[in-house]
Amino acid sequence: GAVVSQHPSWVICKSGTSVKIECRSLDFQATTMFWYRQFPKQSLMLMATSNEGSKATYEQGVEKDKFLINHASLTLSTLTVTSAHPEDSSFYICSARGQSLYEQYFGPGTRLTVT
Amino acid sequence: DQQVKQNSPSLSVQEGRISILNCDYTNSMFDYFLWYKKYPAEGPTFLISISSIKDKNEDGRFTVFLNKSAKHLSLHIVPSQPGDSAVYFCAATSYSSNTGKLIFGQGTTLQVKP
Numbered sequence: 001g002a003v004v005s006q007h008p009s010w011v012i013c014k015s016g017t018s019v020k021i022e023c024r025s026l027d028f029q030a031t032t033m034f035w036y037r038q039f040p041k042q043s044l045m046l047m048a049t050s051n052e053g054s055k056a057t058y059e060q061g062v063e064k065d066k067f068l069i070n071h072a073s074l075t076l077s078t079l080t081v082t083s084a085h086p087e088d089s090s091f092y093i094c095s096a097r098g099q100s101l102y103e104q105y106f107g108p109g110t111r112l113t114v115t
Numbered sequence: 116d117q118q119v120k121q122n123s124p125s126l127s128v129q130e131g132r133i134s135i136l137n138c139d140y141t142n143s144m145f146d147y148f149l150w151y152k153k154y155p156a157e158g159p160t161f162l163i164s165i166s167s168i169k170d171k172n173e174d175g176r177f178t179v180f181l182n183k184s185a186k187h188l189s190l191h192i193v194p195s196q197p198g199d200s201a202v203y204f205c206a207a208t209s210y211s212s213n214t215g216k217l218i219f220g221q222g223t224t225l226q227v228k229p
Contacts, residue, residue: 004158032215041124043221044159044204049214057214093158101215102147102208106158 003027004096006107013084013114021079021110023094029074030096034104035067038091050077084114118142119207121220129228134192136223138205141186145207149217150179150190153202162203163190195227 003026013019023033031052036044048069049057056069066088068080077096081088091111095104120139128134138148146167151159165172165179165188172179178191192199202224206217 006158034216041222044219046216046218049216091156095158097215101210101213102149102164104161104215104217106151106160108158109156111156 002098002103002105004094004105004107006092006094006110008110009108010111011113013112015085015114016083018080018082019084019112021081021092021094021112023077023079023096023107025075025096025105028096028098030077030098031074032097033071033077034095034097035069035077035079036093036095038093038109044093047079081112084112086114088112089114117221118145119205119218119220121203121205121223123223124221125224125226127226127228128195130197131194134190134195134199134225134227136190136192136203136205136225138188138190138220139186140188140207142207142209142218143186144209144211145218146210147208148179148181148188149206149208150177151204151206151219152199153204153222155202159204192225195225197227197229200225200227 005024007022033050035047050071052071058064071077093109095106149164150162153159163177181188202222204222205220
């Protein structure tokens with residue numbers, strides 16, 4: 001149990017376009033989901049906390065108008081990278097919180113390349 | 116401000132020996148710590164965790180030790196196996212924050228040689 005999926009697993013887009021990444025909890029309901037990004041050989045950096053039915057909470061330095069997060073249901077959160085630029089190229093990972101405050105189940109990640 | 120630090124970017128051990136991965140933290144509000152294993156192009160998978168009320172937690176080949184006074188934790192893998200080769204992240208969180216946010220270290224790449 002506790003499976004989290006992400007779609008797509010990789011995407012290449014042109015500079016200036018928008019890309020949507022989906023995060024789904026497949027066998028449990030997640031009131032809270034988290035979005036991270038990871039640069040090569042670096043740590044996972046929390047971008048935002050997504051709560052079902054309410055606005056996401058963004059970490060300091062993360063542009064909320066650029067990284068749009070929607071958590072419309074208990075099993076789906078989406079991250080839209082708007083007007084993507086090459087510096088947005090990264091590995092984006094979501095996680096979903098389980099029953100316990102401490103449990104987080106991670107998706108397999110999405111590799112975004114902006115050309 | 117790196118609140119969780121893994122100062123060793125890499126570690127290489129021989130199969131069958133012990134692997135010790137270290138992690139330091141600075142925020143005394145952290146009260147729960149987790150270790151994750153990550154393969155390239157995949158999401159992290161949970162390994163083991165420890166609450167601040169304990170100093171040791173064991174699960175099979177994996178043992179995590181917590182030294183609160185030193186703000187230090189370590190993950191021991193015994194015996195190490197080639198399949199353990201991966202990047203290991205420690206993470207910390209604060210129950211009182213009630214957010215479930217995890218703060219990750221930079222990761223340590225473990226290579227277990229056959």
